[in-house]
Amino acid sequence: MTSFFPSRTVALYMARLFLTRTFGILAGLVLVLQTLDLLSESGRILATAGNGDAEIWRYVSLRVPQIISTFLPFSVLLGTILTLITMNANSEIIALKAGGLSAHQVLAPLVTASLGVALLTFAFNDRIVSRATANLSAWQKVNYGPLPVDRGDRTNVWVRAGDDLIQADRIAGRGNAAQLGGVTVYERNADGGLRGLIAAPQGVRDGDGWRIWPAKRFDVASGAVTRMGATIVGRGVTPDQFTLSSVDGEALSFAGLREAIGDLSEAGRPTKALEGVLWHKLSGPLSSVLMPLLGAVAAFGIARSGALFVRAVIGMGLGFAYFVADKFALSMGNLGAYPPFLAAWAPFLLFLLIGEAVLLRTEE
Structure with a gap:
């Protein structure tokens, strides 16, 4: 042959x-x-x-x-x-x-x-x-500039809660153990107009929402700043919306991307x-x-x-x-x-x- x-x-x-x-x-x-x-x-x-x-x-x-x-x-x-x-x-x-x-x-x-x-x-x-x-x-x-120490945390994450937007400078951990840092809540009207800002240095999961503290609220209409202590925001926002909000497929290995897709799928997020x-x-x-x-x-x-x-x-x-x-x-x-x-x-x-x-x- x-x-x-x-x-x-x-x-x-x-x-x-x-x-x-x-x-x-x-x-x-x-x-x-x-x-x-x-x-x-x-x-x-x-x-x-x-x-x-x-x-x-x-x-x-x-x-x-x-x-x-x-x-x-x-x-x-x-x-x-x-x-x-x-x-x-x-x-x-x-x-x-x-x-x-x-x-x-x-x-x-x-x-x-x-x-x-x-x-x-x-x-x-x-x-x-x-x-x-x-x-x-x-x-x-x-x-x-100088990079912060990489501990697997996620940075600069945005999620939507109804008409409001929540921005976290960093997120550590996963699931109900996730911890937020540098939280800013942009309170908006139904037409998209901004009515107030709530800012707090830290936050954790609490029930169906997120407890952030010590919080301060800025009212856009009056310009007044109110100290709120601990407050609950983002009711209905699940931890995976923070931890899985941004997945760059090109920056992950084949196995890492497959695992991320599995996590997103379990959370009911689009993965196509x-x-x-x-x-x-x-x-x-x-x-x-x-x-x-x-x-x-x-x-x-x-x-x-x-x-x-x-x-x-x-x-x-x-x-x-x-x-x-x-x-x-x-x-x-x-x-x-x-x-x-x-x-x-x-x-x-x-x-x-x-x-x-x-x-x-x-x-x-």
């Missing part, structure tokens, strides 16, 4: 060409894009008193993983096309096909190598990018957008596996025919069309227009079929 792969030597040769070109292109993209990004952000970082070169390098260390994660699939696409163009121009593809290999067998080493890149991408996103995103987001919220992000944590890295298939049109055809450049452009067009469709579907999923699974996987499955159809139509 004929092996699906070329010889070991040829497979390793093609995989090495593919990986060196992919990561070489990625290094160039990261260098250029990080430089441009730093030009726009360095002024904001240095505008905060006490910041200097150390904070600049800290920003770079947090931003680079995000850039790598975003542009690694683009690098795989360009690396695929560059590898196949080079092999086509040197008549290596022709030699392989003359040896009896099909188009799928020629692409097999690149698909296998790209599967390794996909697994590496998933691990990198899960262990490094999610943490860098969470840290950078928290740092940007304090305008690149986060479910789409969860599925995309799997389908996103696997986009690397599609790139050899979508860029395969650059591998075949006679280089002397003058159509090699056109084939390369077609391969790039298919690859970039996939990225556009992927972002569009994910956005539709966030809006609730697409089911989560469809939003994450439909572009991948669609372009897998398109790539196979193009390859079968032109070469097989």
Whole structure:
């Protein structure tokens, strides 16, 4: 039975060409894009008193993983096309096909190598990018100033209680043991007009509401400030409305996001957008596996025919069309227009079929 792969030597040769070109292109993209990004952000970082070169390098260390994660699939696409163009121009593809290999067998080493890149991408996103995103987001919220000690608390949370709004500077704990700090209640009329403010440094769960103390109330109409001591606010507001009010799927690992979705689901909160992000944590890295298939049109055809450049452009067009469709579907999923699974996987499955159809139509 004929092996699906070329010889070991040829497979390793093609995989090495593919990986060196992919990561070489990625290094160039990261260098250029990080430089441009730093030009726009360095002024904001240095505008905060006490910041200097150390904070600049800290920003770079947090931003680079995000850039790598975003542009690694683009690098795989360009690396695929560059590898196949080079092999086509040197008549290596022709030699392989003359040896009896099909188009799928020629692409097999690149698909296998790209599967390794996909697994590496998933691990990198899960262990490094999610943490860098969470840290950078928290740092940007304090305008690149000193970060408070992270004990898992949540900060600057807003919830609605009827017509009123409740804002808490920080929340510690979960469930009925949740404790609020820096509480401000914005009392509003039915038409949205503000009629008063109640502020207190701390609050805890009490019955179906929240007991805050020592509270002071400012009356908008009279301008008078009244000391209220301990008072109950936010009746009907459950603890999960504070503790689960803001979940950033990109700043959580796959397991952490799945746990957060479970908590939200138990609390009866909508989770469709986060479910789409969860599925995309799997389908996103696997986009690397599609790139050899979508860029395969650059591998075949006679280089002397003058159509090699056109084939390369077609391969790039298919690859970039996939990225556009992927972002569009994910956005539709966030809006609730697409089911989560469809939003994450439909572009991948669609372009897998398109790539196979193009390859079968032109070469097989």
